[in-house]
Amino acid sequence: MADKAESLIHDLDKVAKARQEFAGYLQEIAGTLTEAEQIGETASGKLGLETTIEDLELVSRNLGEGVFRLLVLGDMKRGKSTFLNALIGENVLPTDVNPCTAVLTVLSYGQDKQVTVHFKDGRAPELLDFDSFKQRYTIPPEVAKTLQEQGISAFPDVAYAEVQYPLTLLEKGVQIIDSPGLNDTEQRNQLTLGYINNCHAILFVLSATQPYTLGEQRYLENYIKDRGLSVFFLINHWDEIQNRLIDPNDYAALQEAEERVRQVFRTNLTPYCQVEGEDRYDDRVFEISSLNALRQRLKHESLDGTDFSEFITALNHFLTKERAISELRQAKLMARQAYRTVHEACDRRIPLLSESVQDLRQKIRSVQPEFDQLVTIRDQFKDEIRIVGERQASTISNSFRTYLPELASSFEVDFSRYQPELKFFDFLQKGKRQEFEASLRLAFEKYLLDKIAAWSLTAQQQLDASFLDLAKSATQYGESYTQVTDRITEKLTGQKVIPNANLSAEDTSPRWAKWAVGLYALTTGDVGTIAMAGTGVFNWKQILLNFSGAVLLTSMLYAVTGVFLGPVGMALAGLSLGSFSAEMARRKVVETMKAELIKLLPQIAQEQSFQVYQAVKECFDTYQQEVVKRMNKDIQSRKVELDELVRQKEDHEINQQVEERRLNLLDNTVLTQLHEVEDAYDYLIGQPMPLMSAA
Missing domain, CATH: 1.20.120 (Four Helix Bundle (Hemerythrin (Met), subunit A))
Structure with missing residues (x-):
């Protein structure tokens, strides 16, 4: 069985190709209609398809440029950077100090490693190499804690940093927004909140060694609960429960300690795992060790059998089945709408030619x-x-x-x-x-x-x-x-x-x-x-x-x-x-x-x-x-x-027979193109991976 991390990349690649494929279908229909309108200018006149063409091109462009945006939230010292490194499979973000405590960071794909720092005052963005960014916008945790207690932002003029990196996960259409700690400053928290409604999923990192703090409770209660957001909870440092036992080899004591921590989280997180009245706790909450997962990924070892692997499986299902299928369904609906518009226009035009x-x-x-x-x-x-x-x-x-x-x-x-x-x-x-x-x-x-x-x-x-x-x-x-x-x-x-x-x-x-x-x-x-x-x-x-x-x-x-x-x-x-x-x-x-x-x-x-x-x-x-x-x-x-x-x-006499054949051909051509979209959609949702069921 393939490693789950590799499966995620593979399935995201299939989704990216499907997006491009469906974007191409819609663009092809738009091209057919554009050509028909151009010919119509010297035949029986345009059919009024301008808005239809615009909509097709817009949805095609959105599909072609589409990404899955993941927002990572969590308090300081929760291991967010280690978790992100484990997720993307490379040691990109430093884990001894956390630059994201001070600067909200957007990770996206780029062939060259570079960082663009955007400022609040509208001044020109600052372009930096990756090492310079780390040096300039990284602060030690103790400094971050002092600034937090004083309510001061480390870099008050910075809006966010856009980090481009040649990573496979990012190349396959994933964009990651790495937020500052929840207790950074309220102004910075508000910036983070600005991304919430524009993200496909929230990855909320907690710690098994500091189970469910008041700050985390406050954030979830006020900004997450009942707002229709898709949230995955990652309880990091789960291996530390065993490390903190007097006898780490005492299996009974370990089970008891883990169950105590598990019960705290289940009691407190269950209200945030309800989806349309259904309890989704088991596929939304995961007990992980980001550090162990990162070590395994850097050594190219399989994550199968680990809780991190289960999380990647759930994230895979959510992105490639629940979210991606809805985007492709939208493309199918657009194609249907275009055919309906063309069919009705041709049906009106043909009887009037005589x-x-x-x-x-x-x-x-x-x-x-x-x-x-x-x-x-x-x-x-x-x-x-x-x-x-x-x-x-x-x-x-x-x-x-x-x-x-x-x-x-x-x-x-x-x-x-x-x-x-x-x-x-x-x-x-x-x-x-x-x-x-x-x-x-x-x-x-x-x-x-x-x-x-x-x-x-x-x-x-x-x-x-x-x-x-x-x-x-x-x-x-x-x-x-x-x-x-x-x-x-x-x-x-x-x-x-x-x-x-x-x-x-x-x-x-x-x-x-x-x-x-x-x-x-x-x-x-x-x-x-x-x-x-x-x-x-x-x-x-x-x-x-x-x-x-x-x-x-x-x-x-x-x-x-x-x-x-x-x-x-x-x-x-x-x-x-x-x-x-x-x-x-x-x-x-x-x-x-x-x-x-x-x-x-x-x-x-x-x-x-x-x-x-x-x-x-x-x-x-x-x-x-x-x-x-x-x-x-x-x-x-x-x-x-x-x-x-x-x-x-x-202006001129219209050749009725020629024009009738042209319009019927247009109708049949768009119908054929619609069938191509529908067949491709039905094929994809019939596949076992990654798109197996319609939304």
């Missing part, structure tokens, strides 16, 4: 009421999106305006888990006071962002429900729209529209409706039902995330801390040395902070609620604009199709 210009003009006038109905359907859906958007913007902004002031009422209890240790006598020393204030600021950042994350999850659920309703409406409007376009065809051709046997029920919706429905699937992660939504035009989750991370962090956090840290410091500095114990001083800190929050939060909530309103409304405005644009294109293309025929008939 019509005189006068009769054509009369028929075009006769279907104007139907075109007016299409415009009415567009306007109705447009208004519904606007109304839903305004209602949700008001509801969510009001919830924020109510939610924020209420934080003060539970602040004493809630903040206790974040508050740094208070050494009262140290605080009276100037240097220690600054250190404490830095720790207090960092603690408040964590508290505030966690609270905003909890609120944003509720907002996300509300938006999910709204877009689900709009997706259902898009389907209903699409059915009405199709009924009208069928009537247009019947009035123009004098023939009743008969459903095409080559098309399934899912292909009967107009393009714009499939895009509108597929968009909801895209934003909720249900990639198996994506139709026209692969454009990446719209991602409301990212908009909301950017808002809560950027606007609130800058506009609110510093406004609050800048005000109340002064009163807190004055309150403590003014105390007599004998009048307060450390515990009483801690209470004084919290009471002072609460008093300031009671005064500040209502005002900030009022000011920032408008930003919330605008952010939510922007989501729906973007959705509305894209849907309306696509509906307009569809309506216009149908009109252009008729006007083109009239124009050509006015």
Whole structure:
């Protein structure tokens, strides 16, 4: 049996080739349609296939350039770099010190080893060789820990580093985002969060020797749970359990120790391993030793029989079966949609070839009421999106305006888990006071962002429900729209529209409706039902995330801390040395902070609620604009199709028989190309590896 690491590479290679193959199929169809439109300019006129060609080329390009993005999360000292080296099969990232603690790093394929450092201030990126990058942006763990405690970023001007490396795994279409430690700084954490919704899977590295810390619990609870993310948990250092026993050879003691650690993780991680109500713990959580796996890979030894091998098998299944198949299914749907558009256009055009210009003009006038109905359907859906958007913007902004002031009422209890240790006598020393204030600021950042994350999850659920309703409406409007376009065809051709046997029920919706429905699937992660939504035009989750991370962090956090840290410091500095114990001083800190929050939060909530309103409304405005644009294109293309025929008939006499043969040939050619796509898809999902079942 082949080593699982080699199998992963082999299967990813098959997926990469399949992507290229299907990208080629779509490009071939696009080329056929482009050529047909060019010939049509001197024949009976264009068929209005411009949008179809654009969509085919876009999805083809996305497939050809597609990668699987993996985001690696984990606290410091969890062995993330060793794990990544074991995964990619080479000792690329240093493991004695961790540069990723300070700089978010994107690993992608490149023929030459080089690093591009991108900056926040927009200055030109810095191009470095690999060794220079390691030297300049690597800091020892003890320095990283000190900076973390002070809430300071080691490289505050750096946004991220893009590392290109000639690795086989990366060459086969995998991109790895290596994040800083979870407790680096909240600003850096927000940068990491910006990648979450744009990644296919999250690899969360924990440690068996430090089972499930409060920081890890906080991160999972606030930023991972119930957000529709695919997460694999890697419990690293599992071999250290045995090494820490008094007698490492005591098998019974080892089993008992392992079971204690295992139970801690099972209890705490199970809530994050639920997929559509199903417990996926056993294929989402893995007990590994990254160091042993790395040693074996560097020696070219098999990983079979190890827990690391089981993880690679699960990752392989997820990427090549669950994710890749949905991308190829999208290509098949695109091909079907293209054939439907061409087939209907040819069916409309052929009966009209024998019509005189006068009769054509009369028929075009006769279907104007139907075109007016299409415009009415567009306007109705447009208004519904606007109304839903305004209602949700008001509801969510009001919830924020109510939610924020209420934080003060539970602040004493809630903040206790974040508050740094208070050494009262140290605080009276100037240097220690600054250190404490830095720790207090960092603690408040964590508290505030966690609270905003909890609120944003509720907002996300509300938006999910709204877009689900709009997706259902898009389907209903699409059915009405199709009924009208069928009537247009019947009035123009004098023939009743008969459903095409080559098309399934899912292909009967107009393009714009499939895009509108597929968009909801895209934003909720249900990639198996994506139709026209692969454009990446719209991602409301990212908009909301950017808002809560950027606007609130800058506009609110510093406004609050800048005000109340002064009163807190004055309150403590003014105390007599004998009048307060450390515990009483801690209470004084919290009471002072609460008093300031009671005064500040209502005002900030009022000011920032408008930003919330605008952010939510922007989501729906973007959705509305894209849907309306696509509906307009569809309506216009149908009109252009008729006007083109009239124009050509006015310019010259059309050879009816030749043109009819051309259009029938076009129809048959695209149908043949569709069958090629469907046959290739059916073949792939019928293979035992890697694509064996449809999503």
